[in-house]
Amino acid sequence: MSESNQQVYDNAANYLRSYKFAESIGERSKGLKRGYFRKKLGRAVVVTLGVLVGAGILGGILNGIGFWGVMISAGLIAGGIWAAMKFPQMKIPTPETLVQSDLKTLAGKTEIWLEAQRPALPPPAIKIINDIGVQLDMLSPQLQKLNEAEPAAYEVRKLMGEHLPELISGYRAIPVPMRGKTNDTGKSPDEQLIRGLSLIEKEISGVTRQIAKGDIDNLSIRGRYLELKYENSGEAE
Numbered sequence: 299m300s301e302s303n304q305q306v307y308d309n310a311a312n313y314l315r316s317y318k319f320a321e322s323i324g325e326r327s328k329g330l331k332r333g334y335f336r337k338k339l340g341r342a343v344v345v346t347l348g349v350l351v352g353a354g355i356l357g358g359i360l361n362g363i364g365f366w367g368v369m370i371s372a373g374l375i376a377g378g379i380w381a382a383m384k385f386p387q388m389k390i391p392t393p394e395t396l397v398q399s400d401l402k403t404l405a406g407k408t409e410i411w412l413e414a415q416r417p418a419l420p421p422p423a424i425k426i427i428n429d430i431g432v433q434l435d436m437l438s439p440q441l442q443k444l445n446e447a448e449p450a451a452y453e454v455r456k457l458m459g460e461h462l463p464e465l466i467s468g469y470r471a472i473p474v475p476m477r478g479k480t481n482d483t484g485k486s487p488d489e490q491l492i493r494g495l496s497l498i499e500k501e502i503s504g505v506t507r508q509i510a511k512g513d514i515d516n517l518s519i520r521g522r523y524l525e526l527k528y529e530n531s532g533e534a535e
Contacts (some may be wrong), residue, residue, distance in 0.1 A: 304532025322513060323413055326406030326438050334388045345378035390414045393467075397459030405438035408458045415466050420477070422487050426495040435501040440509040450517040454505060457498070465494045 322328040329473040357363045363371070391399070391407040399407050409431050431524050437454075444451045469477070469491045477487045485493070508517050 323428050324435045327409035330406040334448040338383050341380040342379045349374045393459050393463035397455050401441040405434040422492050430499045437506045494521050
C-alpha cells in the first residue's frame with residue numbers, strides 16, 4: 299500500500315472511530331453520519347486528484363518534478379486529506395433546528411441530538427434514550443406520509459423539538475448533587491426525568507401507530523409529560 303493510500307485509510311478509520319457509529323441509538327442517525335462521512339471522503343478524493351493532476355501538469359512542463367516535487371506532492375495530499383476529513387465537524391442539531399427540520403431527516407437528527415445528551419444523564423435514562431432511538435426508527439417511515447404543511451407535522455416537530463429537549467435541558471440545569479434528592483413533588487429529578495422520558499417514548503410509539511392507521515387528521519400529541527418539566531432548579535431542594 300502506498301503512503302498516500304495508507305494515509306487515506308488511516309484518516310477514514312480515525313474518522314469512523316470519532317463518529318462512533320456503533321454507539322448510535324438508531325439507524326437513522328447512523329445513516330446521517332455515514333452520509334456526512336461520504337461527503338468528506340469525496341472531498342478528500344477531490345483534493346488528492348487535484349494535487350496529482352497539478353503535479354502531472356507541472357511535471358510535463360518541467361520534464362519531471364524530481365524527488366522534492368514528489369515529497370511536496372505527498373505532503374500536500376496528506377495535509378489535504380487530513381483537513382478534508384477533519385473539518386468541518388458535523389454539527390449537532392439544536393432544538394431550534396429540530397423544529398425546522400424536514401420530516402425525512404427529523405428522526406435521525408433527533409437521535410443525533412439525544413446521543414449528545416447521554417453523557418449527562420443517569421444510566422436508567424440512557425437505556426430509555428436508546429429505546430427512544432428504536433421508536434424513532436419506526437416512526438421515520440411513517441413521517442413520509444405526512445405533508446410538511448399539515449398540523450400533524452407541527453405536532454410531531456413540537457414533540458421532538460420542544461417537549462423532549464425541554465425535559466432534558468431542564469434536568470441538566472439542575473446541579474448534579476441535587477439530582478438524586480427528593481424535592482417538593484416527592485420525587486427526585488432523576489426519577490422525574492426517567493418518568494418523563496418513558497412517557498415520551500410511549501408517545502412516539504402512539505404517534506407511529508396513529509399515522510400507520512391513517513388517522514392523521516386526529517393526530518394530537520398529549521401533554522401528559524408536561525407536568526414533569528423543570529421550571530427551575532429549586533424544585534430539587
